[in-house]
Amino acid sequence: MRLAVEEINESTELLPNHTLGYKIFDSCAYPLTGQRAALAVLNGLSEADSPMCSGSSPMLTVIGESGSAQSIVVSRLLRPFRIPMVTASPFLCSHLSILIIPNDDYQVKAIAQLLLHFNWTWVGLIRGDHEYGRFAVQGLLRELQGSSVCVAYQEMIPLLYNTQRALEIMQVHFQSSTYLVIMQNNCKQNITGIQWVASEAWVTASVFTGREFYPYLGGTIGFGIRKGHIAQLGDYLQTVSPQRYPDNILVGELWEALYGCSPFPSSANRFPVCSGQEVLLKQHSAYMNTSSPRVAYNVYKAVYAVAHSLHNLLLCQSGNGPFENDSCAQSNNILPWQLQYYLQEVKFNMAGEEVNFDQKGDSVPYYDIINWQRGTTGSIEFVNVGLFDGTKPGGEELVIQEERIMWTGHQMSVCSPSCPPGSRKAVRRGEPVCCFDCVPCDSGKISNQTNSVECIFCPEDFWSNQDRTSCIPKKVEFLAYDALGIPLTVISVVGASLTVGVFVVFFHHRRTAVVRVNNSELSFFILFALTLCFLCCLIFIGEPTVWSCMLRHTAFSITFSLCISCILGKTLVVLAAFTATRPGDNIMKWLGPKQQRAIIFSCTLVQVVICAAWLIDAPPYPSRNTKYERSKIILECSVGSSLAFWCVLGYIGLQACLCFVLAFLARKLPGNFNEAKYITFSMLIFSAVWLAFVPAYVSAPGNYAGAVESFAILASSFGLLFCLFAPKCYIILLKPEKNTKQHLMAMIKSIKLLIPSADEALK
Incomplete structure (x- = not known):
């Protein structure tokens, strides 16, 4: 402060023909001491000079010290007198204060x-x-x-x-x-x-x-x-000596601290008397280090801010002033509040730095x-x-x-560590929001940011990855040629091949007794229908399309209806032939080849009509099932109309039940001449398979429903194939001696005793 005042007083450009005066008080870093000093200044240069408060204050402004608490006390004391204070200390209330350092x-x-x-x-x-x-x-x-x-x-x-x-x-x-x-x-x-x-x-x-x-x-x-940077500060400090300031106690204390001697002889000295040759040296770094002053530099700026404000105030021309009626301050009677105005408006450069204040008196932060x-x-x-x-x-x-930055050790200060992506924050009850637990996101939800408050749902066709940090496309599943589809394909092809093999055996031995007595035409129809039934399973394998979905249920229902219709026709023929009660009854004329074909056609036509109505009204269609397993998209065929689907199955069941009842009635007729026992057993197997299919199909998840339906088709087809044709193939291939007319005729006598119309039956 002394350096700045001396530089200003020696300047010919700043405040020419004027001299700055000052008085420095030591608050001892204690607010009450600073308050006592301010009161003394308000009453005059000393308490003895002006015991009463009278006239204007000789003090225009105060340069506050570096202590904030002391500056606050002094600022509040000066406020009623509208005396501004330029402070080099941090401040939180700048009313009537000019802050050289930021608020x-x-x-x-x-x-x-x-x-x-x-x-x-x-x-x-x-x-x-x-x-x-x-x-x-x-x-x-x-x-x-x-x-x-x-x-x-x-x-x-x-x-x-x-x-x-x-x-x-x-x-x-x-x-x-x-x-x-x-x-x-x-x-x-x-x-x-x-x-x-x-x-x-x-x-x-x-x-x-x-x-x-x-x-x-x-x-x-x-x-x-x-x-x-204060250019002259280092040289100025070196001029400090007891000889230059013989009455300054602080200089004496400085010498005692630096050299352990007292520059001022006294009986109360605790230290020996100095020689007088001691001077300040560069090694006294705590005192002489002026390379980058902070508080001292701001005190230096504060003095220059007051000087520039006074300079601008004195340059005011009457009629162009900032006060009432464009007046200026009187140079011989400057009021503190007038200087306050110029302090807030002052702007000057110092060592390349522009110094100015806003309307609140704050400097650049x-x-x-x-x-x-x-x-x-x-x-x-x-x-x-x-x-x-x-x-x-x-x-x-x-x-x-x-x-x-050099850290001392820890670099984190948290109550709870940050929640990584893939989790969310769950605040602990009764604790601050900074204290929380990290809860992993649920399946189907993600969080891709640290400390997410909540997890967000993935879009419908996406699912969360394993870390719950991003949404990935859902895995698409359907009954493909994999661990489940390949066995079905093999079984289906094997079943169709066996059926074709039986067809070849029957065709090759079509003129033999066993083939002829069991109605070869209906047998060929049944084998043809069974071949189609086996091949129907292949439609259930692969990605569902509009055409494959419509073909799946209609193809298997029509082929099964054709197969059961043929068996029903054969059952009717056997039952009619062996239940005629009187010789000469001509009941078989109503069940000739044409009538049999008509029965098969009409029974199958009913199923065709049901399927046609189904396809016209609400056909099956491919659908994406995301409900059964949310992490996957299961491609399946929706039946479209549940009523039509169960009507199709119900009609096949009705045919099977009718066939079973008729065959059951003829089950005790001679085995050499009828198939009633085999038809009865085959219908039992067929019914058992499809009765088990219903609950299994309803509860089967996703693409397994198609697999269940395929297994039901294959199981029932194999049941019909083996029950109806295995005994005959056994006789044809392994027991050819029984496949003769003579062997069959040997039973005529016993049959006649049981059935009077056996001749008609044999015909």
Whole structure:
């Protein structure tokens, strides 16, 4: 301050023909002492000179000290007198104050952004027991409101240091497992490995630079006010000596601290008298280090701001002034509030930096980000690792060079670790929102961001991957040529081949007794129908299409209806032939070949009509089943009309039941001449298969429904094939001696005894 005043008074451009005066008071870093000094100045240069408050104050402005709490007290005292204060300390209320450094509202905002930048969401706050600390904490809580940062606790450091209270604060810290903002000493408690966040008040405090502090405070990060350069400060400090300032007690204390001697002889001295040859040297770094002053630079700027404001005030021309009726301030009677106006409007350059203030009296919000790192000597060095520029758009103010930061150990401060993608946060009941559990997303839901609040559903045709981080297309399944489809195909082809083989055997032996007596024409019809039944299964295998779905159910229903109609015709012939009660009854003329063909055609036609109505009204169609197994899309054939589907099956069942009843009535007739026993047994197997099919089909999942229907078709077809044709093939191929007319005629006599019309039956 003295250097700045002397430079201004020696300048021919700034305040020419005027001399700045000043008086410096020491508040001893105590608010009440600062308040007493301000009251003394308001009443005159000393209390003895002006015991009463009278006339205007001789004081136009006050340069506040670097302590915030003291500055607040002085500012409130000066407010009723409208005396402005230019302060070089952080401030949260700038009414009638000009802030050379940014308003601490910006520092609060910067600290909040720093916490968010490093994802430190679980923090504790420790403040000083004064108004500034209370306002700072309130401002920080306001900035953190609605963010992801939770405050674990708040503690207050008492003005009067108390060891017990300090231990209690440390205990709270340990119990909360947090990184806190603190500026009390923690060396005695041996607290290491903690990342401290420092406010501007102590982030550049030289008292912590000793190597003994590094294990406990190394890696501290915080915001420091902008540093600058004062060209003449180093040389000016070297002029300090007891000879030049013989009445300054502070110089005496400085000499005692540096040299251990007293420059002023006195009977109360604890130190020997100095020789007078002692001078300040560069090795006195704590005092002589002027490479990057911060607070001192802002005091320097504050004096120049007052000088430039006074200069502009004195240049005012009458009639063009800023006050009432365009008036100017009187140069011989300047009022403090008039200077306040010019202070808010002042703008000047200093060492390449533009100095100006807004309407609130705040300067440009700019901070250096300081990191405490180990120097070459083992002591702490303050290293710039970034900046906070409040002039930039929101969200871009903070610029950090993270690769330059030296951490003390921990780099995370969380109550709960972040939930990775694939999970969501579940807040614990009764705890802050920062304390949560990570719950994996359910199947079909994903979260592709860290700390997702909820999991989102995948689209209908997609499903979550194994990690629940992205949606992937659902697996499409249908009855394909795989582990299930290939066996069905093989069985179907084998069944059709056996049926064709039986057809060849019967055709080759068509003139033999066994083939002729069992109505060869109907046998060939049945074999043809069974071949189609076996081949129907192949339509059920493969990806469903519109045509394959319509063909599946209609083809198997018509072929089975044809097969059962043929068996029904054969059963009627046998029953009619062997149940004629009187010789000469001509009942067989109503069941000749033409009538048999008519029975087969008419019975099959009914099924064809049902299928045609089905296809016209509500045909089967391919559908995508996503309900049975949500992780897959099952391609299947929907029946379209359930009524038509069950009508088709019901009609086949009706034919089978009728055939079974008729065959059951003729089951005890001579076996050499009729097939009633075999038809009865074949219908039992057929009915059992399809009765079992109904519940199995209804409960079968997805593509297994088609497999169940295919197995039912194959099982019933094999049942009919073996029951009806295996005994005859056995006689034809293995017992040819029984396949003769003579062998059959040997039974005529016994048959005549049982059935009077046996001759007609044989015919």
